[in-house]
Each structure stands twice: as C-alpha cells, then as structure tokens.
Amino acid sequence: MNKLILLTICLFHLSLPIMGQDDIDWEKNFKPHMLDHLNEGCPSNSECTAELGKKRKAWEDLFKTRPTVMAMNSLAKTIGFPLKIWNDKNSSKEDYISWNSPCEVHNKEGQEIRTAETFIKSPFKKGDHTLFHKIYMENGDKVKEYIIPRDETPLYKDGNDLVFLLEEKGHYFGMRINEKNEYSLIKNPSTQNFSEFISCPKKLQDYFDKHVHKDLYRFSNCKALWNNKTKKYETFIVGKACS
Numbered sequence: 001m002n003k004l005i006l007l008t009i010c011l012f013h014l015s016l017p018i019m020g021q022d023d024i025d026w027e028k029n030f031k032p033h034m035l036d037h038l039n040e041g042c043p044s045n046s047e048c049t050a051e052l053g054k055k056r057k058a059w060e061d062l063f064k065t066r067p068t069v070m071a072m073n074s075l076a077k078t079i080g081f082p083l084k085i086w087n088d089k090n091s092s093k094e095d096y097i098s099w100n101s102p103c104e105v106h107n108k109e110g111q112e113i114r115t116a117e118t119f120i121k122s123p124f125k126k127g128d129h130t131l132f133h134k135i136y137m138e139n140g141d142k143v144k145e146y147i148i149p150r151d152e153t154p155l156y157k158d159g160n161d162l163v164f165l166l167e168e169k170g171h172y173f174g175m176r177i178n179e180k181n182e183y184s185l186i187k188n189p190s191t192q193n194f195s196e197f198i199s200c201p202k203k204l205q206d207y208f209d210k211h212v213h214k215d216l217y218r219f220s221n222c223k224a225l226w227n228n229k230t231k232k233y234e235t236f237i238v239g240k241a242c243s
Contacts, residue, residue: 092129
C-alpha cells in the first residue's frame with residue numbers, strides 16, 4: 001500500500017473512539033469501510049460495536065433494494081428498527097450507536113446527552129439510559145404521550161395513531177405509531193392538511209415543563225395536527241434540542 005495512504009488512514013483512526021486499533025496490521029487488514037469506522041456498517045465518528053454495525057448494515061442493504069413494507073416489517077421484527085433517540089453518557093455501548101450531540105444544551109459541564117440510535121422491536125420500551133423524543137397531545141382532560149423518532153414530526157393523525165413519512169438512504173416509507181407506542185412500517189403516506197404552528201395551551205405547556213428531562217430540550221412549541229378520522233385538528237407540544 002502506498003505509504004502516504006497508509007499514513008493518512010492511521011492518522012484518521014487515531015481520532016476514532018474504538019479500542020484495540022493499535023493491534024491492527026493496517027497494511028494487511030485494511031478494508032474500504034475502515035475509512036469511516038473500524039466496524040463495518042458503523043457511522044463515521046460514532047461509538048459502535050461490531051454487532052450493532054452488522055444490524056445497521058442489514059438495514060442499509062435493505063433500503064438500497066427499495067424494499068416492500070413486508071420486508072421492512074420482517075427485519076424490524078427480527079433485529080429491531082433503527083430508532084433515532086438520545087442517551088446519556090452512562091449508557092451501555094452494547095445497546096446504542098452514539099455520537100457527540102451538536103446541541104449546546106446537551107453539553108453542559110457534568111452533563112452529557114449523546115445523539116444515538118438503537119435497534120428496537122415493537123413496542124418502543126424505555127431502557128435505563130434511553131432518552132426518547134416524545135410529543136404530548138391533548139386528550140380530553142388528560143395528556144397523551146407518544147414516543148417518536150428523534151427530529152421527526154408526524155404528518156397527520158389517524159384516529160389515535162400518529163403517521164410519519166420517513167426517509168433512509170433515499171428510500172421513502174411511512175411509520176404508524178399507536179397510543180401503546182406499538183409501531184409498524186407502512187407505504188408512503190400523504191396528506192393535504194399539514195400541521196401548523198399555534199400558541200401552546202397552558203395545560204400542555206405545564207405538563208411538558210413538569211415531565212420532560214430538564215436538559216433534553218432548549219425550547220418547545222405547539223402545532224395543530226390534522227386527524228383523518230375525526231376531520232379535526234388536534235394540538236400537540238414538542239421540544240426542540242437545537243435552535
């Protein structure tokens with residue numbers, strides 16, 4: 001291997017958060033994916049085990065085929081869907097792929113919240129160090145909580161289910177999440193009635209302020225979300241971590 005290329009690779013991997021890289025004979029064992037991460041399938045600059053890399057690569061390979069809904073749900077039942085979340089610095093490296101968060105609120109002294117991804121089967125269940133992204137919806141005199149993918153907003157509501165349009169590797173598909181936080185992957189959803197920013201009702205704002213992790217979000221806002229079954233808009237509140 002060209003000495004300049006070998007030097008570049010070695011210098012690059014000095015910055016990776018991976019143990020045992022000093023034992024690797026780069027000239028004999030180098031593979032193209034190592035330009036991103038020692039473990040195939042793992043994202044660049046992430047903390048990610050070989051096993052998690054295999055799961056992530058399985059999803060990446062599937063998305064490249066423009067898969068059917070049946071194929072996606074089958075893989076989700078087998079290894080779990082790659083749900084975007086946050087976690088804290090004490091999380092097990094065996095359960096999460098994680099990166100340093102770009103959000104200022106997550107990097108306070110003595111407090112580190114990391115951008116993360118975990119492979120989770122239905123329903124979404126809270127782990128010891130899992131920080132789920134949630135929205136909180138008005139439900140009569142109560143407030144209903146839904147676990148949703150980080151950085152995503154529901155496209156519309158269908159009865160008591162939230163419906164999302166997601167994209168991975170250029171492949172678009174839908175996700176349906178019910179009030180028990182059970183999910184299924186569906187064909188591309190669409191709507192003519194889009195959500196709109198509105199003023200937050202005091203009940204929702206008070207509930208959000210009381211129940212949300214104090215260092216997870218920088219601010220919050222409310223939206224009116226169309227319900228396809230009731231033909232009405234319903235209000236939810238959601239936090240934003242980065243400005």
